[in-house]
Amino acid sequence: MTSSELDLVRRIRARSRLASARGLVVGIGDDCAVFRPRPGEDLLFTTDLLIEDVHFRRDTHSAAEIGHKALARGLSDIAAMAGDPRFCLLSLALPAWADDAWVQDFFTGLFRLARRWNTPLAGGDLSRARQLTCDIVVCGASPRGQALRRDAARIGDLIYVSGRLGHLWQEHRTPQPRIDVGRKLRGRATAAIDLSDGLSLDLRRLCVASKVSAELESIPVMQGATLEQALHGGEDYELLFTMPPGAKPPRGSFRIGKIVRGRAGAVRLNGERVPAKGYDHFRSDRPETRHSP
Amino acid sequence: MTSSELDLVRRIRARSRLASARGLVVGIGDDCAVFRPRPGEDLLFTTDLLIEDVHFRRDTHSAAEIGHKALARGLSDIAAMAGDPRFCLLSLALPAWADDAWVQDFFTGLFRLARRWNTPLAGGDLSRARQLTCDIVVCGASPRGQALRRDAARIGDLIYVSGRLGHLWQEHRTPQPRIDVGRKLRGRATAAIDLSDGLSLDLRRLCVASKVSAELESIPVMQGATLEQALHGGEDYELLFTMPPGAKPPRGSFRIGKIVRGRAGAVRLNGERVPAKGYDHFRSDRPETRHSP
Numbered sequence: 214m215t216s217s218e219l220d221l222v223r224r225i226r227a228r229s230r231l232a233s234a235r236g237l238v239v240g241i242g243d244d245c246a247v248f249r250p251r252p253g254e255d256l257l258f259t260t261d262l263l264i265e266d267v268h269f270r271r272d273t274h275s276a277a278e279i280g281h282k283a284l285a286r287g288l289s290d291i292a293a294m295a296g297d298p299r300f301c302l303l304s305l306a307l308p309a310w311a312d313d314a315w316v317q318d319f320f321t322g323l324f325r326l327a328r329r330w331n332t333p334l335a336g337g338d339l340s341r342a343r344q345l346t347c348d349i350v351v352c353g354a355s356p357r358g359q360a361l362r363r364d365a366a367r368i369g370d371l372i373y374v375s376g377r378l379g380h381l382w383q384e385h386r387t388p389q390p391r392i393d394v395g396r397k398l399r400g401r402a403t404a405a406i407d408l409s410d411g412l413s414l415d416l417r418r419l420c421v422a423s424k425v426s427a428e429l430e431s432i433p434v435m436q437g438a439t440l441e442q443a444l445h446g447g448e449d450y451e452l453l454f455t456m457p458p459g460a461k462p463p464r465g466s467f468r469i470g471k472i473v474r475g476r477a478g479a480v481r482l483n484g485e486r487v488p489a490k491g492y493d494h495f496r497s498d499r500p501e502t503r504h505s506p
Numbered sequence: 507m508t509s510s511e512l513d514l515v516r517r518i519r520a521r522s523r524l525a526s527a528r529g530l531v532v533g534i535g536d537d538c539a540v541f542r543p544r545p546g547e548d549l550l551f552t553t554d555l556l557i558e559d560v561h562f563r564r565d566t567h568s569a570a571e572i573g574h575k576a577l578a579r580g581l582s583d584i585a586a587m588a589g590d591p592r593f594c595l596l597s598l599a600l601p602a603w604a605d606d607a608w609v610q611d612f613f614t615g616l617f618r619l620a621r622r623w624n625t626p627l628a629g630g631d632l633s634r635a636r637q638l639t640c641d642i643v644v645c646g647a648s649p650r651g652q653a654l655r656r657d658a659a660r661i662g663d664l665i666y667v668s669g670r671l672g673h674l675w676q677e678h679r680t681p682q683p684r685i686d687v688g689r690k691l692r693g694r695a696t697a698a699i700d701l702s703d704g705l706s707l708d709l710r711r712l713c714v715a716s717k718v719s720a721e722l723e724s725i726p727v728m729q730g731a732t733l734e735q736a737l738h739g740g741e742d743y744e745l746l747f748t749m750p751p752g753a754k755p756p757r758g759s760f761r762i763g764k765i766v767r768g769r770a771g772a773v774r775l776n777g778e779r780v781p782a783k784g785y786d787h788f789r790s791d792r793p794e795t796r797h798s799p
Contacts, residue, residue, distance in 0.1 A: 218786045238548060239655060242715065244586040244699060245550035245646065247653045250543040255531060257538035260597045260643060262633040267599075293537040304553045304597075304641040306560075338641070340555045348597040348631070348641035350553060353538065360540045362532060407537060422535065 218339055221316070228320055229334040237300055237335055246335035248300065248352070255360055256299070257353040259290035265308070265345040274386070276315045279347075280322030281387045286409065287351035288330055289450045292395035293407035295361040296353030298332040303349055306342030322387070330392055359399050361454070364422035366404040370455035370472040372427060373462045378412060379438025380449045388450040397463040398454055405454035411447045417478045417489040419453065426475030429482040433467040444482075445490040511632055514609070521613055522627040530593055530628055539628035541593065541645065548653055549592070550646040552583035558601070558638040567679070569608045572640075573615030574680045579702065580644035581623055582743045585688035586700035588654040589646030591625040596642055599635030615680070623685055652692050654747070657715035659697035663748035663765040665720060666755045671705055672731025673742045681743045690756040691747055698747035703786070704740045710771045710782040712746065719768030722775040726760040737775075738783040 226241040239247035250256060263283045265271060274282070284301060291298050303323070307316065327334060332351065355361075375394045391407075398405055406419045412432070420427050434443040455472055456462060470482075480487040519534040532540035543549060556576045558564060567575070577594060584591050596616070600609065620627060625644065648654075668687045684700075691698055699712045705725070713720050727736040748765055749755060763775075773780040 239653065243656050244583040245552040245589070245653070247587070248549045248551065249650070250547075250549060252545060254543075256541045256543060256549075258541065258595060258629065258643070258645070259538040260595045260629065260631050260641070262597045262599055262631045262639075262641075264599055264633055264635050264639075266636075267634050290537040294540070296538070302551060302553045302643065304555045306555055306557055306639065336551060336553065338553050338555045340557055341560050342557050342639065343559075343637055344635055346555075346557075346599065346635065346639055348553070348555075350551070350595065350643050352551070357542070360532065360538070363536050405537075 221339060225320060225334070228324055235299065237333055240333065240335045246300070246302065248335070251354070253357050254354040255357050257291055257294050257296040257355060257360055258350065259287050260348055260350045261286040261290065263347040263349070271345070276318035277322030278386045280319040281326050283347040283349045284323050284326045284332070285388065285390050285450060287349040288326070288332065288390035288392060289407040289409060291351050291353035292391045293361070293405050293452055294353065294355065295359060295395045295399045295405065296355045297396065298330045298392065299352045299354050300333050300335040301327065301349055301351045302335055303337035303347060305337065306340040306346040308341070308343055308345055311345055330390070355399065361395070361398055361402055361405045363404050363406045363419045366419060366423035366425055366455040366472050368425055368472055368474050370403050370457055371468055372429070372453070372455050372470045372472060373466045373468050374408070374412070374433065375452040375463065375466050377433040377435040377467070378408065378443035378449050378451060379435040379446055390450055391452045394452050394463050401460050402454040402456050405452055408449040408451045408453055409447055411445045411490065412453065413444050413480060413487050414489045415453055416480050420480065421478035424477040425472050426479040427470055427481070428473045429470035429480065429487065432469055444487065514632060518613060518627070521617055528592065530626060533626065533628045539593070539595065541628070544647070546650050547647040548650050550584055550587050550589040550648060550653055551643065552580050553641055553643045554579040554583065556640040556642070564638070569611035570615030571679045573612040574619050576640040576642045577616050577619045577625070578681065578683050578743060580642040581619070581625065581683035581685060582700040582702060584644050584646035585684045586654070586698050586745055587646065587648065588652060588688045588692045588698065589648045590689065591623045591685065592645045592647050593626050593628040594620065594642055594644045595628055596630035596640060598630065599633040599639040601636055601638055604638055623683070648692065654688070654691055654695055654698045656697050656699045656712045659712060659716035659718055659748040659765050661718055661765055661767050663696050663750055664761055665722070665746070665748050665763045665765060666759045666761050667701070667705070667726065668745040668756065668759050670726040670728040670760070671701065671736035671742050671744060672728040672739055683743055684745045687745050687756050694753050695747040695749050698745055701742040701744045701746055702740055704738045704783065705746065706737050706773060706780050707782045707786065708746055709773050713773065714771035717770040718765050719772040720763055720774070721766045722763035722773065722780065725762055737780065
């Protein structure tokens with residue numbers, strides 16, 4: 214790549230302009246982005262790393278898919294807290310193999326998803342690195358006090374997922390984050406989390422935070438995936454949430470079990486203990502990359 | 507490292523609690539951090555990468571110095587927009603060599619600086635990588651409309667720096683970001699930028715954004731550094747700012763020149779053109795790492 218940093222920033226900036234940048238006073242090009250919050254809103258912040266040979270492999274993912282995925286991970290966290298996306302920031306470290314064409318395609322994938330969810334790119338940082346590394350920051354907003362946490366599931370609540378699980382084993386390279394589902398959960402769900410690391414691990418996290426156990430009854434599995442894959446595979450971008458027994462879940466959701474009294478974080482499926490085998494970067498038995506299939 | 511991600515998050519979380527977390531409703535441990543803005547404030551956001559063998563070398567920097575530096579880079583951007591820090595987020599990718607002791611020392615350096623500037627760690631992400639990679643996000647705040655931009659320097663303004671330049675050639679491993687200087691510039695300076703990539707490059711950026719030229723007269727050089735190093739060395743964490751002729755600069759500042767009419771971005775020192783030789787990750791003639799000295 215021969216462009217200077219200033220040229221690259223200039224080109225990204227030219228492509229970052231979205232129709233509506235609610236509240237964004239200063240975007241790309243200064244020391245900081247400047248955002249003017251609306252009264253009565255809480256702001257939500259999430260950061261997500263996406264690293265070559267850890268979260269993706271460049272021989273199996275196109276540049277546009279990687280750009281999509283970088284932003285989708287952050288948007289999914291905003292969805293899980295019942296937020297509306299407001300803007301994003303991107304730190305991007307490029308290895309020598311990432312030429313101009315690759316970088317432009319990466320931004321095509323990222324900006325397509327950004328437009329879909331009205332999430333302008335407001336700033337970030339650029340660097341070199343040996344592995345391609347993205348860190349996406351997404352800011353979302355929710356009415357004051359209505360962000361949906363993972364630590365408030367109650368005994369007796371029913372457990373739902375927003376769709377079938379096992380995406381990783383599908384030709385489904387650009388899943389949409391469940392922003393619409395998240396919004397519908399405001400004031401109705403008791404707790405939520407997104408399924409980035411696999412149902413078994415993410416449900417365990419929700420139960421640990423809420424100090425409860427879960428009893429699963431049935432898991433909706435995508436065609437082509439196994440129950441094992443649906444239980445432990447990651448990157449489903451579906452939401453896992455709990456609601457009191459009388460509450461109506463959003464259309465397309467599946468009831469998968471209920472919250473019960475018991476050891477914090479314990480999960481059972483039809484009476485059998487489910488180990489938390491989802492993806493953990495720091496477990497010694499982790500696979501080389503998450504994308505083993 | 508043998509800890510699971512959950513253990514590591516738990517330990518970081520236990521150490522992240524600061525006395526005062528103004529506005530932070532949810533910190534580490536959920537899908538997002540939740541922040542409640544105060545009325546009448548604009549929020550400032552910056553992200554900064556810090557990558558092994560690009561921004562630092564582990565044989566010449568201690569873990570605590572690297573933790574300090576990761577956060578100092580972000581705080582310096584907040585200072586440059588005249589902001590008060592509110593909270594930070596950290597994405598951290600660890601190679602195999604970074605053992606528990608190294609990681610704990612890294613956080614010692616980061617949290618020491620975070621306490622100094624009341625900037626609680628509100629969340630982030632963890633991963634593996636071959637090079638140690640940090641991406642720090644800092645959120646700051648400033649009274650509505652008072653964030654100090656780099657694009658508003660005017661012809662006739664005087665140019666200042668907040669201290670002597672050439673830190674990189676000093677045994678000065680944990681410089682403090684100039685938050686206090688930034689605050690004092692509110693409503694008084696016309697434009698500001700922090701000197702992260704060297705005076706020649708950063709002054710050029712300010713002049714390009716403001717569509718003006720600069721005429722430098724004298725540069726305050728640190729003892730042990732040369733004029734060349736003060737002009738083109740990076741990581742000074744000093745602020746570069748412009749003020750109208752009558753305005754009084756903060757104590758300790760040096761007047762270095764004035765803003766003049768001319769080609770946008772052109773910089774001269776005593777009549778001679780100054781090339782923008784500061785650090786650019788994407789220039790073909792860049793050194794292997796910034797830390798060549």
